[in-house]
Amino acid sequence: MLAAMPPPAVSPQPTGESSVRARGDACPGSLRLHHADDGALARVRVPGGVVTAGQADVLGELALRLGEGDIHLTSRGNAQLRALAADCGAELALRLGESGLLPSPRHERVRNLVASPLSGLDGRGCGDVGPWLAQLDALLCGSERAAGLSGRFLFALDDGRGDVDALGADLTLLARDDGGALLRIGTAATALSVPGAHAARAALLAAEAFLDAAPDAGTWRVAELPGGAEALLDAVVRALGRAGIDAAHVAAPARPSTAAAPEPGIVTGGRSGTAALSVGVPLGRVTAAQWRLLSDTARRAGDGTLRLTPWRGVVVPGVLPGRAAALLDALGSAALVTGPRSPWEGVGACIGRPGCAKSLSDVRELAAAAVGPVGALPVYWSGCARRCGHPHGRWVDVVATPEGHEVSVVHGDSRGAPVAVAAGPDALATAVAAARG
Template sequence: MSRTDPDSCPGVLRLHDAADGPLARIRVPGGQLTPEQMQTLAEAARELADGNIELTSRGNVQLRQVRDAAALEERLTAAGLLPSASHERVRNIIASPLAGRVGGWADVHPLVPALDAGLQADARLAELPGRVLFTLDDGRGDVSGLGGDIGVHAVDENSFALLLAGADSGIRVTADDAVELMLAAAHGFLELRDGQWRLHEIPDGVTQLTEHLHTSRPGLETSTSGVEVTGHHDIPIGWLTQADNRVALGAGVRLGSLPARTAEFIAAIEHPILITPWRSLVIADLDEWTAEQVVRVLAPMGLIFDANSPWLLASACAGAPGCAKSLTDVRADVAEAVESGRVVPSGAPQFAQEGLDAEEVVASGRQHWSGCDRRCGRPRGAVTDVIATPDGYRIDPAD
């Protein structure tokens, strides 16, 4: 598959002209935010955009209806959220949010700044398409199944499997050499691509890139014991006891839209913040008393600390008025469905239906609501699709 149209993935310096106004996408490698950076985003959302911070499925954030692009660029640069003009759109790095704190084989978070710095230091890698995704999995399997192009997956405390297009390449690497090998794979992708945006689009791309790495780096360790990569929907929610006996709080965000005022309260906690690829947050390194106060304050503001909340089952595309292709305001429809009890954890088997009014839609389990058949933002794995058509909603059950 060869692309003839240019990669139009938005950033801060190249906004997307959405139906409701300019949209800026801000890369947050590894989802790692300082309290000061969260405060900057909250102020920018309130003063320069529509008042909300959108969380994306790559652990990045977006601001809609940007009114002053120059002022936004200035603020983000000062906060360290725009460290490179040339490489801003290629800094797509997802890491296991709980790594080094709760479970997993290895703490992959130190690899994030190293990989980010390596990307920015190499002028050629600015040519990577903005859709290329790097994944760093601590071995629990939470991010390896999210469709990355180049990733590492811990198999023990100091050994990683190299994943290419989400599959185990058979190559093994130590933690010390993981970043260097991922950067080499990124160069190999650039040599192989012929307009393609993703590694899986290159015919026999994984085999070609694996052979390229063996040729360019003789002596690479290999293994015949493969890592099984599957998609998980295991959002870290609620009270999570860290290995050091401190507390991490996982907080769901309704449809991934975080109000600026709520973000300011999160920043005021003055603890590390992690944006997850499930459009949620982790607030880390809390003592028990502080964690209790955080839940007491932020739960009434809409953050979700209950792992059984139906809000965690539903996702949606931008919908109208944000997207000109959307046939309806799907976010309003899914919100009403959740609040009225029509998004249910489980029930009778879901059957295909069509021609439904919004208030007639009842769906169980994981579900994604879309304003058209493109199904933008659809999560991976078994998901029931609720799709707007000219004749009403259509339900396509999960496979």
């Protein structure tokens, strides 16, 4: 099963705009705080979304004592703390380090690993990616070269079901039925088949090869390399060969067009005989009370861990099947999404006003007002053209403009004709519902 890294000893989408690249990668972390309109923001990397109940307690304590009290989940399964005091950095780093959430200060922004959140829990997929997750995180933290990766560079560990493969990572490990792995490099038409025992090492070597191939520090993603992913493929093969890792060229499987989130409810089918609880979080914002309930449920009734998903949900593994229904009811009573066909299904938004100075609209309030029947497509509300945290695949894009809002359907790199809505919330909700189908 997915496992959190044991706490080691602690030491005390690209914009392409030259103005952004000139100042370097400003992606926030837990040591480099971002200063928003509502205070400082810390983004705590959680590889694979896995936190222990004890680590969750620390995050909740820090959010309450140093910030607004809520935990904000991100599209990479990380946790953000908002409205922090400007002088809280030293205390924040110390407590995160003590809890094991900051195993290597030099690598804290590069531990960008997403993993299939139900891997090992429902009998689906080709293998449990938990061992790869722990190995790759440890290898990243042990590589001085890897510290040079951008905070935007993304690894995905997919158990074969295609959920996180659809997120468009720079490097993706796909589990195979034979116990091996496919290493997908960006959008290259050819993937590399590698032994499962060397999958994590192969991913690290590929990341280091990317750094060697990058023409400058402003090249953050594989797609930005001269020649793109295809140009990197041969360099990765050579790096694997020098490391004694056999790699065979195979046609890369088609990447799923939509990243499918775990359905809310009770999850069964894992080898352990236990169940898991999958819940959604409206707009990815977990209140202090909800977070405490999730942590307590994991500690007292689960295996002691939580899994934060890239779809801003939470999975509680290791629950006895006979207790699952009652536990799920308790989570539902706390206003978490616990079943299918919730009006919140597929609805997301950036922080918007008043938290972000660049936002032109309070998109969270508008999204809540527009929640209605479940649509065929997910919808994401953005307060400005940056579209921070937007989903992948096919989705409805609602973006604030100086004149109002624009609504369009996005499918990969293509975008339908936008519908401009200058009227009030009711007209906007109608336009969004029509676009969602």
